[in-house]
Amino acid sequence: MSRTNAATWPAALEHESRTRVPVGPVTTEGAETRGQISTRLLTQAAGESDPLERKRLQDEVVVMHMGLARATAARYRGRGIAEEDLEQAAAMALLKAARNFDPTRGVEFLSYAVVTMTGEVKRQFRDFGWMVRPPRAIQRLQAEVSRAEGELTHQLGRSPKVREVAEHLGVPEDDVLEALSADGCYTPTSLDLPVGAEGNGVLGDTLSQEDGALAEAEARVMLLPAVRALPERDRTVLYLRFFKQQSQSQIAAQIDVTQMQVSRILSRVLDRLHGELSELT
Incomplete structure (x- = not known):
């Protein structure tokens, strides 16, 4: 008008x-x-x-x-x-x-x-x-x-x-x-607005940050059924790589396969888990 x-x-x-x-x-x-x-x-x-x-x-x-x-x-x-x-x-x-x-x-x-x-x-x-x-x-x-x-x-x-x-x-x-x-x-308050008795902080500092632990817990809940459905050797490779933090060469020596085979197992398993999680979300 x-x-x-x-x-x-x-x-x-x-x-x-x-x-x-x-x-x-x-x-x-x-x-x-x-x-x-x-x-x-x-x-x-x-x-x-x-x-x-x-x-x-x-x-x-x-x-x-x-x-x-x-x-x-x-x-x-x-x-x-x-x-x-x-x-x-x-x-x-x-x-x-x-x-x-x-x-x-x-x-x-x-x-x-x-x-x-x-x-x-x-x-x-x-x-x-x-x-x-x-x-x-x-x-x-x-x-x-x-x-x-x-x-x-x-x-x-x-x-x-x-x-x-x-x-x-x-x-x-x-x-x-x-x-x-x-x-x-009508107009949101700026996150740079000074706050506190002496104005030595800003509003954005008072907002809660994203809790990474919550995201990790949600991922575990969603992954658990998919991981349980994997063959035993695949679960072992995942466990040694992501929980024990072992290198591919260490995993290869432990399960008696080559490092290239470990790499292929990890690639295949991660692609499978990614696909199943995408269907859930």
């Missing part, structure tokens, strides 16, 4: 926001001032009978907060989705928040808008940005949790607790926590 082909997004609004609203961070003083203006405009829009005038008032609020939409999208840059797509998602969510905002609930528009924009940006990652994809049920629940957070924030006037989200959705709290933890699946 690109900014230019989103037919539902008024191009004039985007141009106006670029010229009137700075991209920089929103200060506390500025946020409070714009919050008061937003409340007044949206309250006026809610009581407006003319749909065009109501839309104009809502769009003015959107223009006023486009800098906040870009700042929300910027928090998620560099995670595998184009920044312009994230900005587009945040802008559309801001427009949706302005259209759906109910000033009679006594909730600040900024609080509602931020939750709505954050949820929409995260939905972009849910649909397009998974690097490590969790079970589909967790993906669906994460989307439901995101929507529930926006609804409850509008109702409560604050960010909801995990318990409140779980009750709203009718699911266990542990499921909500698992869905929230899936946010980290």
